[in-house]
Amino acid sequence: MTRTAMNVAIKRKSAKGQDASSGDRLFDRELEDLPQELRWREWMGRIEAVLFASGSPVGRDDLARVVGQGASVEMLIEDVQGELTGRPYELVQAAGGWMFRTRVQFADAIKAAADLGDQSLAFTEMEMGVLCAIAYHQPIDRAGLKDIFGKEVSRDLLARLRYKDLIASGPRAPRAGAPHTFVTTETFLTTFDLQTLRDLPELDLAVGNADEAARPSQA
Amino acid sequence: MTYQPTAIDDDQINLPKLPCWVTTGRAETPETVAFQSGAALAVLDQLVSDRAHGVPVKLLANRLALSAATATSKLEGRLAREADIRDAYHLTPQGDARGPDGDLLAYWRKAAGLRLSGRDWHRGLEGIVGQSFEDDVAGWIEAGAECARTHVPLAGCVAVLRTVLDADDRAERVACLLSDIVLARVLNWKTVLPVTTRRLTKPALRDVVAEGQGAELPLQVRILENIEETIRLARDLAQRATMLQAVAPKLRAKGSDAAVALFLSEDAVAPSTMLSPMIKGTTIPMTDRAARRFCDRLVELGVAQELTGRPTFRLYGIVR
Numbered sequence: 001m002t003r004t005a006m007n008v009a010i011k012r013k014s015a016k017g018q019d020a021s022s023g024d025r026l027f028d029r030e031l032e033d034l035p036q037e038l039r040w041r042e043w044m045g046r047i048e049a050v051l052f053a054s055g056s057p058v059g060r061d062d063l064a065r066v067v068g069q070g071a072s073v074e075m076l077i078e079d080v081q082g083e084l085t086g087r088p089y090e091l092v093q094a095a096g097g098w099m100f101r102t103r104v105q106f107a108d109a110i111k112a113a114a115d116l117g118d119q120s121l122a123f124t125e126m127e128m129g130v131l132c133a134i135a136y137h138q139p140i141d142r143a144g145l146k147d148i149f150g151k152e153v154s155r156d157l158l159a160r161l162r163y164k165d166l167i168a169s170g171p172r173a174p175r176a177g178a179p180h181t182f183v184t185t186e187t188f189l190t191t192f193d194l195q196t197l198r199d200l201p202e203l204d205l206a207v208g209n210a211d212e213a214a215r216p217s218q219a
Numbered sequence: 220m221t222y223q224p225t226a227i228d229d230d231q232i233n234l235p236k237l238p239c240w241v242t243t244g245r246a247e248t249p250e251t252v253a254f255q256s257g258a259a260l261a262v263l264d265q266l267v268s269d270r271a272h273g274v275p276v277k278l279l280a281n282r283l284a285l286s287a288a289t290a291t292s293k294l295e296g297r298l299a300r301e302a303d304i305r306d307a308y309h310l311t312p313q314g315d316a317r318g319p320d321g322d323l324l325a326y327w328r329k330a331a332g333l334r335l336s337g338r339d340w341h342r343g344l345e346g347i348v349g350q351s352f353e354d355d356v357a358g359w360i361e362a363g364a365e366c367a368r369t370h371v372p373l374a375g376c377v378a379v380l381r382t383v384l385d386a387d388d389r390a391e392r393v394a395c396l397l398s399d400i401v402l403a404r405v406l407n408w409k410t411v412l413p414v415t416t417r418r419l420t421k422p423a424l425r426d427v428v429a430e431g432q433g434a435e436l437p438l439q440v441r442i443l444e445n446i447e448e449t450i451r452l453a454r455d456l457a458q459r460a461t462m463l464q465a466v467a468p469k470l471r472a473k474g475s476d477a478a479v480a481l482f483l484s485e486d487a488v489a490p491s492t493m494l495s496p497m498i499k500g501t502t503i504p505m506t507d508r509a510a511r512r513f514c515d516r517l518v519e520l521g522v523a524q525e526l527t528g529r530p531t532f533r534l535y536g537i538v539r
Binding site for chain 1 (some may be wrong): 295296297306307308309310311312315316317318319320321349350351476527529531532
């Protein structure tokens with residue numbers, strides 16, 4: 001799906017959302033006239049449709065709004081996932097919600113065929129390095145990044161990362177000029193398939209600490 | 220000009236304190252832990268509930284929130300230092316992202332501000348623990364409180380810690396918060412004091428999930444130590460608060476009453492953002508310079524300290 005198609009779908013969805021909020025009667029959540037089996041299928045369909053239409057993860061609260069009062073969103077999603085085995089896309093949990101995603105093995109095919117436009121997240125090596133440094137050392141300012149890389153990190157590079165919504169401004173660093181620091185965003189977590197920052201791979205060079213030493217035994 | 224540091228009042232000696240038979244003996248069996256924790260909780264409850272003792276409860280809760288954030292950071296493997304966490308929280312401009320450290324302190328401060336009275340106090344809690352737990356927390360707390368009533372309070376705390384970590388072994392911050400809530404419910408407190416976390420360690424939590432009953436006692440002992448430490452902190456804060464109130468009449472700055480009240484509820488005060496242009500929580504204006512001078516004056520009088528050791532971006536508080 002191209003970004004434009006997605007945007008149109010989202011716009012339609014949000015327009016529909018406004019309608020629904022202005023008159024809740026119009027939207028039948030409970031579907032009481034349907035037999036149990038069909039009702040469940042309809043709910044599964046609704047969840048799948050909402051997730052398909054959205055370009056970003058959809059939270060549990062939003063999904064719960066399109067299904068019956070007592071219906072378990074998790075169970076519905078499990079059933080949808082069950083039907084997706086063997087498909088080239090999957091329904092995954094990311095950054096506090098769920099989203100549709102193509103499977104990793106098809107990445108090359110998608111790159112070869114589609115014009116990804118602004119969706120493309122191709123990184124240069126330096127961009128990736130800076131992003132990693134920020135992820136592990138956040139909040140960190142440009143002076144801190146300079147200490148890590150041994151040279152100035154250009155404002156343009158940071159602006160590009162910020163434009164891709166992977167980093168944001170964090171607390172002020174307590175130095176002269178009060179430069180703002182950089183922190184990673186929700187989009188960063190989604191992009192790299194992390195639930196929280198704890199999913200970042202452990203650094204081998206972590207300094208010796210009682211807790212640190214005890215950790216490998218836990219894994 | 221130097222000033223005579225304000226002397227501590229004699230009547231502070233009457234503050235409840237831990238009897239030596241609690242502090243000297245080491246608790247090793249379930250019975251001794253139960254006995255000593257009972258004594259410790261009674262003292263802490265008196266200190267916090269009886270206003271006559273003059274413990275600034277809000278300040279205590281906020282200070283404990285900072286300790287809890289530092290301990291949770293350790294449990295989560297981020298290992299942020301207390302000063303960094305405090306900076307991340309206090310130096311973030313309005314509307315910007317706080318980052319993981321600042322968010323952690325914000326989480327604990329929100330938890331410390333939770334009101335447990337009223338019928339819909341669960342609402343506030345759901346906003347704090349996040350979506351994945353909001354359905355379960357009420358049941359977990361009830362079960363923990365029930366266990367605390369039939370056994371001992373600390374057993375209830377450990378039971379809820381175990382339940383949460385069983386459900387999600389990375390939810391340390393939620394587990395610790397629910398343990399604090401169970402304790403507060405059992406002691407009938409109106410607010411939550413984050414006392415559980417400080418001395419918990421990762422191996423101790425791991426053991427209690429893996430082994431169950433057998434590993435509960437060491438965890439109870441750790442929480443007991445936390446409670447003893449909280450009592451010391453509460454006594455210390457009560458004395459310092461009295462000292463601050465004693466010098467309050469000497470402060471002539473406009474709005475000094477409101478500023479003193481702020482110092483009695485916040486563990487760290489940033490003069491440039493929390494005192495000026497307006498004293499936080501009020502509409503009383505204070506200029507940048509007046510705010511700085513006010514804080515310097517408190518330090519001069521020996522009732523407040525500068526917390527960071529920096530020449531700029533300073534933070535002041537009545538206890539370190």
